[in-house]
Amino acid sequence: MADRVFCIDFGSAFTKVALRADPSATTELIKLPGAWGLGGSDFCFPSMVAINRRDPANQRCVFGQDVVDLKTGNGIDVYRNWKKWLFQDVSDSATGSALSPLMTLLHSEEFHRLAASYGVSPAEGRFLRQIISAGEELHGKPATSPQSLEVRQQQFAGKLAAHYFTWLRKQVLEACRKLDKTGLRYEDIPARVTTPKFPGENPGVESLCQALKQAGWQLHPEQPVVTEPESNVIGVLTSGHNVITPKQKIQFTDMFAKGPFQKVLKDPEDHPAYRAFVVDIGAFTTDLAAFTLDTGGKTLDDPRTGYVITQKSVPIGISQLDEQIQAAVNAVSNERGEVMAQLTAADWEEYRRAVYAQSGKPFRIVGINIALGKGVDEIPIRETIHQFSQNIAAEVAAFCADHDPVGTEELILSGGGSMIPVVRDAVLDAATRNDRTFFRFHGAALPKSAGSTKIAKLTDAFARGGSALGGASLFFESSYY
Ligand SMILES: Nc1ncnc2c1ncn2[C@@H]1O[C@H](COP(=O)(O)OP(=O)(O)OP(=O)(O)O)[C@@H](O)[C@H]1O
Numbered sequence: 001m002a003d004r005v006f007c008i009d010f011g012s013a014f015t016k017v018a019l020r021a022d023p024s025a026t027t028e029l030i031k032l033p034g035a036w037g038l039g040g041s042d043f044c045f046p047s048m049v050a051i052n053r054r055d056p057a058n059q060r061c062v063f064g065q066d067v068v069d070l071k072t073g074n075g076i077d078v079y080r081n082w083k084k085w086l087f088q089d090v091s092d093s094a095t096g097s098a099l100s101p102l103m104t105l106l107h108s109e110e111f112h113r114l115a116a117s118y119g120v121s122p123a124e125g126r127f128l129r130q131i132i133s134a135g136e137e138l139h140g141k142p143a144t145s146p147q148s149l150e151v152r153q154q155q156f157a158g159k160l161a162a163h164y165f166t167w168l169r170k171q172v173l174e175a176c177r178k179l180d181k182t183g184l185r186y187e188d189i190p191a192r193v194t195t196p197k198f199p200g201e202n203p204g205v206e207s208l209c210q211a212l213k214q215a216g217w218q219l220h221p222e223q224p225v226v227t228e229p230e231s232n233v234i235g236v237l238t239s240g241h242n243v244i245t246p247k248q249k250i251q252f253t254d255m256f257a258k259g260p261f262q263k264v265l266k267d268p269e270d271h272p273a274y275r276a277f278v279v280d281i282g283a284f285t286t287d288l289a290a291f292t293l294d295t296g297g298k299t300l301d302d303p304r305t306g307y308v309i310t311q312k313s314v315p316i317g318i319s320q321l322d323e324q325i326q327a328a329v330n331a332v333s334n335e336r337g338e339v340m341a342q343l344t345a346a347d348w349e350e351y352r353r354a355v356y357a358q359s360g361k362p363f364r365i366v367g368i369n370i371a372l373g374k375g376v377d378e379i380p381i382r383e384t385i386h387q388f389s390q391n392i393a394a395e396v397a398a399f400c401a402d403h404d405p406v407g408t409e410e411l412i413l414s415g416g417g418s419m420i421p422v423v424r425d426a427v428l429d430a431a432t433r434n435d436r437t438f439f440r441f442h443g444a445a446l447p448k449s450a451g452s453t454k455i456a457k458l459t460d461a462f463a464r465g466g467s468a469l470g471g472a473s474l475f476f477e478s479s480y481y
């Protein structure tokens with residue numbers, strides 16, 4: 001049982017942390033100390049880490065505002081989007097030592113980066129290594145049994161995670177001390193962490209928990225982990241509200257914002273069923289969830305008996321779009337490709353907002369006379385964003401098709417990727433295929449009207465911070481039921 005809890009939504013690009021300071025307190029997002037957030041969001045802690053190796057005897061990690069303007073080179077290594085290393089599938093990866101020079105190249109970090117910049121997928125890279133390995137064996141060379149790049153990346157990411165969460169803890173506790181909640185010992189409050197929902201068990205979940213513990217976080221005693229799609233749906237539908245009865249029992253109905261979900265709980269005869277779909281487009285994954293409440297027309301004493309959640313995360317996100325865009329730009333102009341290869345995380349934040357929105361506004365770097373996103377790279381960028389949006393749309397269409405329509409349905413669009421108009425429109429189109437209709441669309445950047453479907457604007461806090469807010473919800477506190 002935990003009366004209060006932190007929820008850490010460890011995002012590939014940005015980590016968000018929420019605090020439920022009491023059983024019935026409204027959950028709040030922790031703001032960055034000093035409010036130096038990127039892109040105007042003061043609760044988005046950059047997840048990137050740099051290692052300064054200039055002094056080999058004194059290598060050190062760099063985080064937060066000290067890292068967003070850094071570039072790899074001159075003894076500095078910048079790691080962005082390393083979350084995927086924790087969760088990648090290493091089942092086909094060999095372990096051992098001896099490596100031919102060719103296999104060493106194919107397992108190297110440099111090869112991996114180059115392949116990504118040409119749009120070569122990790123699966124294609126693995127396939128190439130398998131072919132070369134088979135060829136080497138045929139020619140009598142010793143079978144290569146390297147400790148694969150994937151295994152090394154996973155181990156390295158575990159170490160980075162421990163350093164990162166130590167830094168994060170310091171930031172969070174410092175920010176909490178400025179909150180006006182006297183008497184709370186923030187360092188004793190346990191934490192829950194969100195993870196993607198991949199099929200089967202993923203060792204990344206355990207690595208993440210280990211790293212948190214190493215960093216001094218005490219994990220929630222009963223439910224230390226919640227999946228991103230589920231926490232997102234709860235965060236958005238409850239708006240972070242937690243309500244208990246005088247007898248300290250969860251007041252489930254009142255936790256959810258007014259709307260069709262509450263109607264189903266209060267008047268099941270006339271409104272027997274409800275569903276919310278969530279599409280959360282992040283930097284690493286697109287998280288899909290369907291939260292269905294089917295009362296069968298009867299009042300439910302415990303709503304948990306009537307609801308079912310189906311969910312999945314697919315590894316398609318904005319970091320992948322960034323790699324594809326970089327490869328597409330490089331293919332039409334080496335000069336532009338080289339400029340893009342030098343962009344810092346802070347530059348990328350601006351670039352995405354200017355260029356992915358396709359508003360016609362280019363992105364410029366001081367001192368370089370090139371308008372990125374306008375000119376020779378304009379059409380390749382448009383085509384790449386279109387293809388990316390179609391890939392997400394295919395996932396959304398298949399996920400929705402797996403769920404026969406019930407009663408009233410709503411659609412929640414969240415994550416930074418949902419702000420890209422072409423992506424947003426492709427998702428709305430995919431979700432409404434086969435004449436599926438929605439009562440309401442929730443999102444931060446929705447079209448002004450959508451036929452008979454109502455539009456509910458999500459603030460940035462819910463569009464980006466929904467998973468952290470939901471993960472700290474009383475909803476996940478079984479002792480209050
Ligand atoms: N208005 C915008 N236009 C384009 N891109 C945006 C916009 N706002 C945010 N983004 C980008 O969306 C991406 C995803 O952000 P988000 O915070 O949802 O990812 P995350 O939670 O870190 O990733 P994940 O959940 O997949 O691990 C970021 O790379 C961010 O730069």
Ligand SMILES: [Mg+2]
Nearest residue numbers: 011282283415
């Ligand atoms: Mg996320």
